Amino acid sequence: xxxxxxxxxxxxxxxxxxxxxxxxxxxxxxxxxxxxxxxxxxxxxxxxxxxxxxxxxxxxxxxxxxxxxxxxxxxxxxxxxxxxxxxxxxxxxxxxxxxxxxxxxxxxxxxxxxxxxxxxxxxxxxxxxxxxxxxxxxxxxxxxxxxxxxxxxxxxxxxxxxxxxxxxxxxxxxxxxxxxxxxxxxxxxxxxxxxxxxxxxxxxxxxxxxxxxxxxxxxxxxxxxxxxxxxxxxxxxxxxxxxxxxxxxxxxxxxxxxxxxxxxxxxxxxxxxxxxxxxxx
Amino acid sequence: xxxxxxxxxxxxxxxxxxxxxxxxxxxxxxxxxxxxxxxxxxxxxxxxxxxxxxxxxxxxxxxxxxxxxxxxxxxxxxxxxxxxxxxxxxxxxxxxxxxxxxxxxxxxxxxxxxxxxxxxxxxxxxxxxxxxxxxxxxxxxxxxxxxxxxxxxxxxxxxxxxxxxxxxxxxxxxxxxxxxxxxxxxxxxxxxxxxxxxxxxxxxxxxxxxxxxxxxxxxxxxxxxxxxxxxxxxxxxxxxxxxxxxxxxxxxxxxxxxxxxxxxxxxxxxxxxxxxxxxxxxxxxxxx
Numbered sequence: 001x002x003x004x005x006x007x008x009x010x011x012x013x014x015x016x017x018x019x020x021x022x023x024x025x026x027x028x029x030x031x032x033x034x035x036x037x038x039x040x041x042x043x044x045x046x047x048x049x050x051x052x053x054x055x056x057x058x059x060x061x062x063x064x065x066x067x068x069x070x071x072x073x074x075x076x077x078x079x080x081x082x083x084x085x086x087x088x089x090x091x092x093x094x095x096x097x098x099x100x101x102x103x104x105x106x107x108x109x110x111x112x113x114x115x116x117x118x119x120x121x122x123x124x125x126x127x128x129x130x131x132x133x134x135x136x137x138x139x140x141x142x143x144x145x146x147x148x149x150x151x152x153x154x155x156x157x158x159x160x161x162x163x164x165x166x167x168x169x170x171x172x173x174x175x176x177x178x179x180x181x182x183x184x185x186x187x188x189x190x191x192x193x194x195x196x197x198x199x200x201x202x203x204x205x206x207x208x209x210x211x212x213x214x215x216x217x218x219x220x221x222x223x224x225x226x227x228x229x230x231x232x233x234x235x236x237x238x239x240x241x242x243x244x245x246x247x248x249x250x251x252x253x254x255x256x257x258x259x260x261x262x263x264x265x266x267x268x269x270x271x272x273x274x275x276x277x278x279x280x281x
Numbered sequence: 282x283x284x285x286x287x288x289x290x291x292x293x294x295x296x297x298x299x300x301x302x303x304x305x306x307x308x309x310x311x312x313x314x315x316x317x318x319x320x321x322x323x324x325x326x327x328x329x330x331x332x333x334x335x336x337x338x339x340x341x342x343x344x345x346x347x348x349x350x351x352x353x354x355x356x357x358x359x360x361x362x363x364x365x366x367x368x369x370x371x372x373x374x375x376x377x378x379x380x381x382x383x384x385x386x387x388x389x390x391x392x393x394x395x396x397x398x399x400x401x402x403x404x405x406x407x408x409x410x411x412x413x414x415x416x417x418x419x420x421x422x423x424x425x426x427x428x429x430x431x432x433x434x435x436x437x438x439x440x441x442x443x444x445x446x447x448x449x450x451x452x453x454x455x456x457x458x459x460x461x462x463x464x465x466x467x468x469x470x471x472x473x474x475x476x477x478x479x480x481x482x483x484x485x486x487x488x489x490x491x492x493x494x495x496x497x498x499x500x501x502x503x504x505x506x507x508x509x510x511x512x513x514x515x516x517x518x519x520x521x522x523x524x525x526x527x528x529x530x531x532x533x534x535x536x537x538x539x540x541x542x543x544x545x546x547x548x549x550x551x552x553x554x555x556x557x558x559x560x561x562x563x564x565x566x567x568x569x
Contacts, residue, residue: 005472009368013379016365019440020382026408027397042411091293098289114294121301122494123550125501127522128542131311131535132304155300158293187285216390218504223530233392237508240396249400253393260388267388267448268381 092161362446
């Protein structure tokens, strides 16, 4: 590659990197500011531009009228996301395996149609389901509970798990199942003893997508919970519309996006090994 | 008796039918009722809600705005994501680090980042106008003018979702076969020609998949808009989902918003199907 291309590429990569990190750095800097440092216009570097203060961070762990509680929402978010992801992963993996190995038939409905039914749920705009979900959870007495949200999130995440795992199982040769069955396994036994242990890469990818979409959802948490159960995205939005200062908002935001930023490291590992290409298509 | 094949499929299928299909059918029923603040319950008023949808200019404008926003943002995400994937595909210094960095935005919660972006675009206290003023530009009314708000939403969408394109396209690039590149090198094709004659055609299936997935997700956009601009100024950045949300859960016109959301769903399904067909014909050409 010639010099011109190389320079162009370096500038592009550098520019994009700055664009990507900018909001994070800005939030980090803002989280250490006090009222003076914010109302005097944009400032950037602590000690040079402004005197840093830790009130943004301490306010999140203070209880009482002056404090903002981040621990409660964090636990609720983690509970809902983890439970819903796990349930979706289990149900989705079973269904995907079934769809890749057996033939189903229900009138004119065949395997391909069932797979499509699962995946097509991603097209459904959340708003279409918001009102029935609201009424359904109200009937069940599950409004504003972790259980209610898990129920809804399973519907949201199941299609993702089915989608990733169907592709993954399509790549595992059927001979593997047949060998296990000639060794005396039942189909269910073959799945648990032979296929599942070989599916870790697919499960990791599917699990990560479930975590991402579960953790980051706002709309359903926003319409289906009020005070008892509060997830991180909903709490930050309600803080945003009140008079919460920027330093607390920034610290809050950084804590709520941090867990998943770590997921990026895992995704990169799987991507460079090429295991991703089969899983996402 | 249940055979083992049903053991695999049924739990997931029944769950999804229970959680999605019944609510959807219920929405259909509600859309024929006049359910609102004054009258809660399922009466039957025929297709009156649907007639109202077709006369509702605000809804059709929100749909136009949504199409414009989705098409521009997804094209930008695709172009930038592809360029980034190509740039880190072959060995570059610090490649691993860059890849991780480029993936991070798609892992972050859209509404949470929108709260940060709001401070970034703040007219008098935000850094964007501060930096622009060094170059003698501004102050730009980012969130308070129609054009500014639209561009802000676009920037945030591109920031958030270019990584998704990058992920899919890089995963595709990594798994490309080597032989066509050897052939191209033997023919003496340059970087530019190799891209258009080898890489791009080989990537066509992934391109189609990535564009469709992103268009589907983009057509649902509302979180970012809700936090960043609340649809404003006026209705300048109001997307269809957000408008239906206002009608349904804020004005509590349950029946009418059910009709709106079903019309919206049908339009989405039809237009995405058409787009998918067109893309297939354009990029795979003779196969279709």
